[in-house]
Amino acid sequence: ALPISPRQQARRDIEQFALLQAAQVQALQHIGRSRKIMTDAQFAVARYQASNPRLDGAIAARLAMQGIAPAAAGGVSWRWDPRAQMVWSTFSHEDSEALLRQITCATCVITGSEGLDYWLLMHPELAGQQRLYEQELARRVALIAGAKSIVLKGAGHMVHYDAPDAFSQAVLDFLSASNPH
Template sequence: MDSTATGMRTHEIFIDGVRQVFHVAGTGPVCVAHSGGPGIAWEYLRVPSLEQRLTMVYLEPVGTGNSGRLDDPRDYRLDAYARFLHGVVEHLGAEKVFLLGHSHGGFVAQRYALDHPDRVAGLILFATSPVTGEEFWNSAMAEVARFPERHPGRPEAAGMPDAFQEALAAGTDEDYTTALRRILPLYFADYWAHEELAPMRAGLLAWIDPMRGEEPAPFDVRDALASIAIPTLAITGAHDFICGPRWSRMLHEGIPGSRLIVLPGSGHMCHLEEPEAFTLAVADFTRASVPGAR
């Protein structure tokens, strides 16, 4: 399949009999991008400015969009997402790829890098964390509660804490999509300062991951970070309510030789709030990680 209007090519393969859709655009070293959620449509993560420097491969994670669904809802685990990611990497045929994981996609990226270090040229951990659990979620919920105080002049902000709880309780894909669109401002330092985000918000789609991202035990790879010898960039926004500087700093301190960048005017979506700074950071990192690159 091909989408010539945007210069993006759409492909599908089958992994363990399940359809995996991904999209390719750009030129240069291959960078596979795994979106977050889990369950958020991939389009929000597209970064056209990076496509001028990298061959960007955007996955539609299994269980979302045009990709297939798993027969057993209990199978939506990190190892499953990583298995489908590996299938795409294998199909691309590149010896090594850069891997960009956003939010929950960053959990997948960490798991993949630990399991397949020989296939990763560089790791871009975008607004993510090496650990979840009670402390992680308590911190996020405290930031949600403080959101109206940060935006006292915005009437919409006052309802965000209640709306966030509604999103957590959504029982259908349609309800989840509606709730996610409503709470989207939480994910920005100042959503209302960016009029260009309105179409993205209106078109955002989401599918409920039956496991809601939960694993048999909370995600925690802190003890394994020191074994990551892959060039790594940890990047987040200073105002990210869920995966902010504390968690990116933890990644940076745990992964030898890693870089840390905190963008001062961003929340969870640096690539949309500070696109030039985000693109420059990723481009500089990938260029420095490729021997002989200029």
Template sequence: MIDADHITTTVAGTAGRIAVVDHGGQGPDVVLLHGAHRSLLDWEAVRPALSGLRLIAYDLRGHGRSDPPADDDYGWEAHLGDLDAVIAALGLRNPHLVGHSLGGMIAVRHAATRPGCPGVVDLDGFGGGVPGLYPGLSAAEVARRRGEQLAMFTAMAGPEHVDAAQSREIIAAARTAAAAQGWNPDLEEANARRGLTRAADGSRTRRPAPRTLPALMAPLEGWDMFAELRHLACPALVVQGGRRPTLDHLPPDLQELTESLIAGITHEIDALRRESGLVRAVRIDGAAHMVHLDAPEVVGRLIRDFVLASM
């Protein structure tokens, strides 16, 4: 059974304790940043393909075993402050950054605002907070539909505090989803358990708290990830999952919104692939948004080759 509580050290971040696993290893330092509603265990499927690197992973604030911010601050500077704290506490010198989804965007923001970053990898983290990424939809329509989407997902997120029976349901659902996607069910169970902290009365508190979804998504509004990428002073690898998601569960307006966003992102990725610059763009057709779980060996090789080549 995978240890859901795995921690090798805790670092004092700007909002409290940050749970860190220093996997060690010989080679360049690499910090791994997971996506929203996930944990540092996300990288377990990829790690076997990352030999020759020193790997450090941590739970983002309010996720897994890291403390939630008392003020619900999930802004860019808050995330970057935590990353700075991890880098300083572990004595890392200009590490490469690898992130998935929200973690990928944090990695890009770090590379854009902290001098000396040797390279950054963004796995399917593209934002979506600017109207220009939605071809065929006006800015007003994008704003309206994104508001509806956020409200729907927040309402569907469920309670913050759950009893033992509800916890078992969450864990069973994680295993079922893993089996359907071809992922490791034990790893998905551990990830689900890591997002449940036990209270004195035996109940569990979910991390991140479902009510914080708007705060988690707020930094994306108005932020153009592709413009930021094109202005980086260091090499970047951008990996897109090419398999389209199933959208049947969404109402028609939100299906159209998502289809438009996918088209906009694909257009930008294709443009990056044609440009001669510091950004390399790759699409993995057999993988979806969880590209590192869908194709861990392929993603691992891409990361390893990129890091070693940018030294």
């Protein structure tokens, strides 16, 4: 094969990018039409609790009730737009990490020691990978210059609900240390 010129390579890259963008637009259009209808509020609460098993039942019920609306055809649906989830497919990991490297302000990343449980619901292939998960989290936090990392024991993905007192104290301690006035 003959080597291709930088101009030809740029044209190929642009064509591939255009195809990718078209696929993402189609996915966004499909998601907008495929909003899931749940039978009733109790089903929504159960689904929310199943997705966040560490979350206190009363808090899960309150959040679920705040997050649903009557569906036109009956039942209920989530108020949030499912297309918002598409943001994760618009950035590559490299792009996301480049953005993390640009953060220059004082930063505190607070996570729960049981945060992997949430991701296992969507990615069961991560089962048994707690150490790898922790290493990857530490690597990503290290991309932010000077970032402080706090892991709250026993808290899951929704750390601010799972351990509200410990979370609040960690934030207060960080803010006090960052601004000693």
